Amino acid sequence: MIQMVKLGIMICDRNRTCVGNKCFRAIIERDGVFRKYPKDEPIEVVGWMACGGCPGERLEYAPVDMKKYGAEVILLASCYLAGYPPCPYIRDHKTFIENYVGLPVVVGTHPMPQNYIDAHTKAGDWEGCNEYLREIVNDPEGAHKYDSTRADYSESLK
Numbered sequence: 001m002i003q004m005v006k007l008g009i010m011i012c013d014r015n016r017t018c019v020g021n022k023c024f025r026a027i028i029e030r031d032g033v034f035r036k037y038p039k040d041e042p043i044e045v046v047g048w049m050a051c052g053g054c055p056g057e058r059l060e061y062a063p064v065d066m067k068k069y070g071a072e073v074i075l076l077a078s079c080y081l082a083g084y085p086p087c088p089y090i091r092d093h094k095t096f097i098e099n100y101v102g103l104p105v106v107v108g109t110h111p112m113p114q115n116y117i118d119a120h121t122k123a124g125d126w127e128g129c130n131e132y133l134r135e136i137v138n139d140p141e142g143a144h145k146y147d148s149t150r151a152d153y154s155e156s157l158k
Contacts, residue, residue, distance in 0.1 A: 003041060004041070004042040004043070004044055005037060005041060005042070005043045005044070005072065005073075006043075006044045006046050006069075006070040006071050006072050007043065007044070007045060007046065007071055007072065007073045007074070007075055008045070008046055008047035008048075008049075008062075008063060008066030008067075008069075008071035008073075008074045008075070009023060009045060009047070009048050009049075009074075009075045009077055009109060010049055010050070010051055010058075010062060010063065010074060010075070010076055010077065010093070011023075011048070011049070011050050011051070011077040011079050011080075012050070012051060012077065012079045012080050012083055012087055013050045013051050013052055013053040013054070013057075014079070014083050015050070015077075015079040015083070016050035018079065020048060022078070022109070022110040022113075022146055022148075023077055023078070023109040023110055024045075025110065025146075026109055026110035026111070026146075027043050027045070027109075031110060031111050031139070031142050031145070031146075032078070032108060032109055032110040032111045032135065032136050032139070032142060033075065033106050033108050033109060033135045033136065034109075044070075046066055046069040046070050046071045047062065047065060047066035047069060047071060049062040049066075051089075051093065054087075054088075054089060055089050055092065056089055056092070056093055056096075059093060059096055059097070060100075063097045063101045063103065064101055066103075067101055067102075067103055071103060072103065072104075073103060073104050073105070073106060074097050074101070074103050074104075074105050074106075075105070075106045075107075075108070075109050076090060076093060076094065076105060076106070076107045076108070077108070077109045078108050078109045078110050078111075078112055078136055080093075080107060080108075080132075081107070081108065081112065081116075081120075081126070081129060081132060081133065081136070082112065082113075082116045084119070084120075084123065084125065085123075085125045086120075086125060086126060086129055090107060090129070090132060093105070094107060106135075107132035107135075108132060108133075108135050108136040109136075110136070110142075110146050111136050111137075111139045111142025111143055111145065111146050112133070112136045112137045112143060112146070113143060113146040113147035113148065113149070114140075114143040114144055114146075114147040115147050115148075115149045117137055117143055
């Protein structure tokens with residue numbers, strides 16, 4: 001019997017108008033943190049919500065609501081690490097959700113686009129984030145594929 005994975009995605013409030021194209025593409029194509037799920041295993045997103053702004057205004061109720069709708073895991077989207085600087089509350093958000101809501105938390109969704117890898121490497125502001133970056137920066141093909149600053153990016157969507 002095929003099991004369905006149900007997850008909730010929380011995005012950084014700096015990206016509150018994001019429609020999730022890269023996250024949802026990664027789910028469909030099983031890129032980034034979704035590589036671990038077989039393509040024939042359905043994934044249902046039961047919630048998509050911004051954190052509410054620093055330090056995490058919606059943190060107390062958004063993951064609880066996602067759990068009510070069946071979420072088995074909460075993902076803190078890749079934008080938590082893509083922003084300048086990366087979210088200073090990642091560890092707090094992860095710990096709170098795991099301890100208060102009782103769901104596991106994965107940091108990251110889609111592969112980190114190459115333009116962000118280059119910018120953060122140059123800025124040196126990913127220090128202390130290595131444990132969260134492993135799943136989303138060690139994929140050169142994915143980094144290229146998700147870099148929307150590339151001139152041929154729109155062609156890659158076809």
